[in-house]
Amino acid sequence: MQWQNVIWVISVIMAVAIFAPDVYHAEQASEMEVHFIDVDQGDSILIQTPSGKNILIDGGPPKAGKKVTAFLEKQDVKKLDLMIATHPDIDHIGGLLEVMKSVDVERIMDTGKIHSTRTYARYISQIMKRQIPIEIAERNDFLQVDPLLQARILNTDNSSKSNNESSIVLKLTFGKIDFLLMSDVKKKQEKELIEKHNLNSEIVKVAHHGSRTSTSLDFLKKVSPNAAILTYGKKNRFGHPVDRVMKNLQKVGTAIYPTAAFGDITVRTDGKGFVIYHEKNPLSSLKAS
Numbered sequence: 001m002q003w004q005n006v007i008w009v010i011s012v013i014m015a016v017a018i019f020a021p022d023v024y025h026a027e028q029a030s031e032m033e034v035h036f037i038d039v040d041q042g043d044s045i046l047i048q049t050p051s052g053k054n055i056l057i058d059g060g061p062p063k064a065g066k067k068v069t070a071f072l073e074k075q076d077v078k079k080l081d082l083m084i085a086t087h088p089d090i091d092h093i094g095g096l097l098e099v100m101k102s103v104d105v106e107r108i109m110d111t112g113k114i115h116s117t118r119t120y121a122r123y124i125s126q127i128m129k130r131q132i133p134i135e136i137a138e139r140n141d142f143l144q145v146d147p148l149l150q151a152r153i154l155n156t157d158n159s160s161k162s163n164n165e166s167s168i169v170l171k172l173t174f175g176k177i178d179f180l181l182m183s184d185v186k187k188k189q190e191k192e193l194i195e196k197h198n199l200n201s202e203i204v205k206v207a208h209h210g211s212r213t214s215t216s217l218d219f220l221k222k223v224s225p226n227a228a229i230l231t232y233g234k235k236n237r238f239g240h241p242v243d244r245v246m247k248n249l250q251k252v253g254t255a256i257y258p259t260a261a262f263g264d265i266t267v268r269t270d271g272k273g274f275v276i277y278h279e280k281n282p283l284s285s286l287k288a289s
């Protein structure tokens with residue numbers, strides 16, 4: 001080897017040695033995406049964790065099943081590491097039947113609250129048929145899915161008479177960014193959570209589709225969100241969201257993202273900051289037709 005070549009080789013090795021740590025860090029830099037899928041009236045949330053695991057929380061109503069599975073396909077999700085049914089109401093578990101038929105589900109977390117509807121019976125029989133392990137959520141437990149993501153169960157109560165009150169509430173923490181996912185709990189649970197936990201979160205999924213049952217001003221002040229996601233259908237028959245909830249959200253100065261106006265909403269975070277992407281331009285619905 002000529003002297004010039006030796007020098008050239010050494011400088012390449014040194015360059016690799018110098019730049020290698022940066023490459024390493026670039027590969028380590030992980031991101032999380034939380035997708036609030038527009039399922040009309042209902043909830044469906046896909047979490048793509050920093051280590052690349054997939055968690056689906058609820059599947060919307062039965063007619064949204066196809067939409068949810070198409071969304072999973074678009075995100076290249078072939079297997080759910082965890083599927084969570086926050087409570088047994090049709091607008092949360094309905095679409096999960098289609099999901100179980102379309103992708104592999106490693107395990108399910110459920111409240112253990114039993115419901116007497118046909119949809120619930122179908123949901124349970126699909127789980128049995130596919131022999132998917134099911135675990136009952138325990139308050140204050142952490143989801144064991146991704147060591148980079150802390151996900152704590154703040155509420156779950158299968159002894160409650162009300163499905164909504166039994167709902168699984170989760171607080172996700174990735175770095176400095178917190179998500180509070182309220183499912184359909186009521187003001188009573190909000191009050192209990194205020195007493196027991198630090199609720200401060202950058203992003204909140206507002207409880208019960210903006211219904212009058214939930215989202216007190218006291219609660220919102222404790223959460224102090226930068227962004228509030230509301231999940232409801234444009235022409236829903238429940239009057240969701242109610243004025244009081246919208247006014248409370250305005251009072252705490254949060255940005256408001258309803259799926260009815262924005263379509264699918266994605267929050268992407270590196271654990272330091274976050275960016276929100278949405279499918280639809282809400283102003284387009286105001287155009288004269």
Ligand SMILES: [Zn+2]
Nearest residue numbers: 042089091184
């Ligand atoms: Zn609901």
